[in-house]
Amino acid sequence: MTNFSQVDGLRGIVMRGPSIIESASFYEKLWGLELSHSEDGTVFFRSTNSEPITYGLVNHPIFGIEYIHFSTKDRSSMDILFTQLVAKNCTIISKPAEFNDFAGGYGFEILDPDMRRLRFRTDSLKLPEKKKWGHPHKVSHIVLNTPDMDGLQKFFTSILDFRVSDYSGDQMVFLRCNNDHHSIALVKSHYPSINHVAFELSTIDEFMHSIGRMKQAGHNPSWGPGRHGPGDNPFAYFVSPPGFVVEFTTELQKINEKTHQPKIWSRTDPASMDLWMTAGPPTTSQRTAMQGRPDPGFLNLTNV
Template identity: 30%
Template sequence: MGHVGIQTTKLEESVFDATQLLGLRETERTSDAVYLAAANVHHELVYIESDVDGVDSFGFVARDGDALREIRRRVEQENLPIISEKPRGAGIEDGFSFVGPEGFVFEVYVGMQENQAAQLSFGPDRYGHFNFHPRDVTGMMKFLQRVLDFRLSDVIGDDFAYFMRCNPDHHGIALVKGQGTLHHHAWQAQSIVDLGKLGDRLNRLGRELIWGPVRHGAGHNIAAYFVETSGAVVELYTDLEQIYDDSRPPVIWGEDENWWNMWSSYRPTDFRNFGLAPVESPARMAVLR
């Protein structure tokens, strides 16, 4: 997993949320973008100043140069438009970007710079995963398998939700059938104590968690969520299941089973209403036509 890019109409407020609430550090600033990270890399989150709030891109790290070229070949076979033959932002040696299903931009790259900037007194260990809501959830799942080699960890219902992994983490991407939006980006914390401290920081500003802490069934992680300035949801989690057997068959859940919170059957009715659509562009609109 590489990074999430978000276009925001309120750049400084978005950076405040990332640094003062979540605990990321700013690693670079350009004329229209701010790069942030938790791990010792150049960026795991990018905010781009814009006149709209929306998803700019999802970033993925290829294993090596050969893998990067193989993914490039697969993208060509899928007849998906390439929008850049080189990295679109700072801090990356080599890569390319393309418009995938439903207009989401995918960036695949190698050679991200390291960054050893001073840590804040709090914050997550690293970026872990994102959750989005494609209209054609099964089609998106198959695309991620074909092009990026993601594997299934859990399946919920029939054509409803899939949890997929590209490393030992139970999921790097969670897909839930919806209206074509990013719901949340998620960050690994040290312990459940960090989730409580996030709630305290929100409370001091008159804001609040929208859900959690909860213990999920799919992935087993403990999680808490808040809404950032752009309209996307941010998850802080700990204790995520690790899967080291690539051949492990997916766990199958019924859509109506309580796979979302093992501690309670309560789920906020408006939880899935938050999120961001991809930012419109000529290449994206060509895919959707």
Template identity: 30%
Template sequence: MPASLAGKLRSIAIGVTDLAAAEEFYVSTWRLTPVARTDDTVYLRGSGADHHILVLRHSDQPDVRRVDFVVNSVDDLAHIADGVRANGGHVINDVHANTEPDGGTALDVQDPQGRHLRFVHAPAVHATQEAKDAPSRITHVVFNSADVALAQAFYEKALGFKLSDRTRIMAFMRCGSDHHSIALADADSNTLNHIAFVMPDLDSVMRGGGRMRDAGYPIEWGVGRHGPGNNVFCYFVGPDDFVIEYTADVLQVDDSYRVGKPEDWTWPPGRVDQWGVSQPPSDRIKQAQKKIRFTNQ
């Protein structure tokens, strides 16, 4: 049962400088499947029911176009629009028929820091697939934020997100049973930090990591197990320097979950996760996590 009007996180649309090369990577190496396309856009699904989880659009520079959620009812769209207007956001395109391949009814808004969010009711879906080493869905997107308190208040008041944990550097927020669907990272600009794709299990994360290394994409952080969310992680820098994560074992929570504080998530010196096996994030991933900006194109 969704914990908020926002429903559930479904997909992210990104701008890529070489559409053909990006499609080849996300299909052959990352293991997504094309489901629709136009001259400058490709829609990719995972093994789950969502119509698509990643949209690639040709762009002169890498950027994030939109993050999409699926809501329970058309009435929720109207309530979201009211909440957005009342809490410092902007309605880009009020409730309308969605003309993209997933269909349904949509609402496009912008949060106070310029991120384009779409909420869709009754989009097309697929039968789930058996896919041992392929992502099923997106579980979270992490946003860098120059004002986490401002962004957190918007997502709570306008969209009904709930705080799961607050660490020294990040606010983890949920709109369903996943520990977090978005996280807000303390930063000096409002950029994309990373996109997390759910794999079936730890073995799939490991095999996916090996496949990425074989394709020339080294593991930039991992394999490890996070504290908040308890999820297994393995991070890479993909085409156009998008930071992407294979993850598994995402903690499922409900309203009985106690909100964690920074002092609840500390490690011994030199350790960066629960296991203590992984080296810290590479310098390359630290730079990539800061550079991709949001646009409304």
């Protein structure tokens, strides 16, 4: 594991929206997650790894991201990260402290330039890992739409010390905090919103089986299956009942820090966009779903 960033991984993401927890059975029965905790108006799901909050749903009048959840190696890394962020004039929501929720542990929260809440947590509850063939192992990556791609890229690379893995034309940048090709990617857009959240299957057989499970239940992929150029990962996208785009993926490229050079992938060459040339370009409705609904962000919620 490389240690160019104090952030060593992506734990998951929690989404909010009107009556959103009514869609819990989609994630549990079809998507392959498992309920890890629920309380008034909130449900959390686990995947097969030890993370207790792989995905979450919170009832709220406005659709969007409740928080994106990252890890650090330990408490001292957390403290170093916090000191760095204060020195870089980052907007702090909360200082390092014990979390008093069911997952526990230690960490803090900040805002990114689009007013998204980012939570950093270490030393938290670890669930026993599960061997459940054909079920997501973890959240692979989160893709964010932003009206200021350059500014948000700078935030992730200069403030959080992520590295650029690749670009897709001048529309998209892929960012890593460990040897996964990307944990976060950014898309140039008109307003901040969620583009999609990808869940990793351990093998290509499990990836295909997961697509099959969805199809048998009447949910065809809205895009895919195919294989992306940047990241070299197979993909299949679906639109979940709350309207959020979710992706099954596997075999994401592992970066060799000694040899990797970011490159700009073509957005016009079909074989570059879709290595197997099975998926074709996304449809208009797929692009609309990935554009998402404007997210006012954490501290703006009371002003809308």
